[in-house]
Amino acid sequence: MFLITRPSHDVTTHYISAxxxxxxxxxxxxxxxxxxxxNEKAVKSTVLSFFKKMPIKLVMFNGHGDESTIMGHNNQPIxxxxxxxxxxxxxxxxxxxxxxxxxxxxxxxxxxxxxxxxYDDDFIFLYDDQHASRPLNDTIAGKFLKPTxxxxxxxxxxxxxxxxxxxxxxxxNKHIEELLASDSTAEDMSSLRFLLWDKQxxxxxxxxxxTY
Amino acid sequence: MKNNxxxxxxxxxxxxxFPSNRKISIGRHGELxxxxxxxxxxxxxxxxxxxxxxxxxxxxxxxxxxxV
Numbered sequence: 001m002f003l004i005t006r007p008s009h010d011v012t013t014h015y016i017s018a019x020x021x022x023x024x025x026x027x028x029x030x031x032x033x034x035x036x037x038x039n040e041k042a043v044k045s046t047v048l049s050f051f052k053k054m055p056i057k058l059v060m061f062n063g064h065g066d067e068s069t070i071m072g073h074n075n076q077p078i079x080x081x082x083x084x085x086x087x088x089x090x091x092x093x094x095x096x097x098x099x100x101x102x103x104x105x106x107x108x109x110x111x112x113x114x115x116x117x118x119y120d121d122d123f124i125f126l127y128d129d130q131h132a133s134r135p136l137n138d139t140i141a142g143k144f145l146k147p148t149x150x151x152x153x154x155x156x157x158x159x160x161x162x163x164x165x166x167x168x169x170x171x172x173n174k175h176i177e178e179l180l181a182s183d184s185t186a187e188d189m190s191s192l193r194f195l196l197w198d199k200q201x202x203x204x205x206x207x208x209x210x211t212y
Numbered sequence: 213m214k215n216n217x218x219x220x221x222x223x224x225x226x227x228x229x230f231p232s233n234r235k236i237s238i239g240r241h242g243e244l245x246x247x248x249x250x251x252x253x254x255x256x257x258x259x260x261x262x263x264x265x266x267x268x269x270x271x272x273x274x275x276x277x278x279x280v
Contacts, residue, residue, distance in 0.1 A: 012237040064240050098239030122239045122262065129235050140234060180278065186229040193270035194236070196278070200269070 065097030115206035147171035162208030
């Protein structure tokens with residue numbers, strides 16, 4: 001069973017929530033049971049309730065975070081280390097947030113998580129202000145968010161954590177190559193520094209051979 | 213780079229081609245325009261320092277040759 005949190009209380013979370021919909025659609029086409037906790041449902045009490053009731057093996061947290069915390073709706077903490085990191089035991093976790101792979105990730109593995117994929121520094125993306133109300137039409141943001149979705153698509157297809165991580169890194173490379181092409185505009189090239197940053201700071205801890 | 217001030221000037225100069233219609237989401241720091249970013253760099257605060265770190269990592273990659 002796959003659980004995903006999608007807070008949407010500011011521009012950043014609005015974007016990552018909208019871009020997460022294709023992950024849910026993809027999981028459904030693969031006949032995977034999805035628990036979609038969007039907006040006000042993306043809070044600790046709801047997540048913990050599902051963790052207790054359901055055999056959840058794959059979790060994707062979207063939202064703000066820091067070295068030791070993943071947050072949900074209105075930046076309320078959902079998982080923190082050391083407080084409740086043990087709740088990630090026996091789960092494959094993907095965290096689309098800032099810095100959580102720095103401390104929370106390794107701590108979760110010590111506490112029994114199967115694998116933890118995330119970013120060990122700030123997760124950055126660019127967006128076009130004119131598309132802020134329709135994030136899925138924003139091709140600039142797409143260059144940053146598609147590689148992160150690719151990782152989930154791969155896991156949902158049954159590939160291992162390591163293979164899925166590499167697919168995501170390859171997707172980053174594809175977008176970087178496009179920007180390095182000679183016909184790229186200076187405006188497009190301005191994205192490059194941030195895409196490279198995200199690629200370099202996406203890491204995983206734990207069992208790379210684990211599958212969902 | 214001789215000192216931090218020169219580094220800040222270099223990074224601000226390199227931001228000149230950054231499009232004004234684009235915003236940067238830097239996690240907990242929120243959403244920033246080019247003008248916001250320049251102000252943070254001039255103030256040498258945490259966000260400004262973070263952006264300098266990103267730019268230096270980018271310049272290092274360019275120097276080495278970006279391999280994909």
